[in-house]
Amino acid sequence: MTIFSASIFTLLFLGAHLILCSCCEDGWTEHSGHCYYVEQGKMTFDDAQCACNANDAYLVKLDNQAETDFVTGLLKDTFWIGTRRACVGGDSNIWLMIHDLTEATFTSWSPHEPNNSGGNENCVEIRTSNLWNDLECSDELKSVCERGK
């Protein structure tokens, strides 16, 4: 094999690898063009977001049921998602995706939630039922980070 044909072969191999591989780092799992990481350490919502940011990621932005099904399949516990109440203190029922501060168009609340129990539930957890609950942001939970491939 000439050096030329060996180079072509290598380029084709690398190209196919880029197209076909999941391309997520070790410890991250690919789904629909994004990479996800389960943080098993329990943290406040803000600390969980900071920990994601430190890995060039953000608390998971759940856009639809398929993504929810995938992410809830990664761990069997409650965890923070990247959604929180807008206008904290104003008791709004507007929920923002903290990644891009757009309003959450997909939601999946548990029955009777969000109830703002105690008046300070401004962050969102996913329960083991895979449904959402508003919860105080100072509670300490596991979390899932997301980033592009």
Ligand code: BGC
């Ligand atoms: C309630 C939730 C609330 C949580 C606070 C639960 O019993 O159902 O609405 O967020 O307690 O810990």
Ligand code: CA
């Ligand atoms: Ca609640």
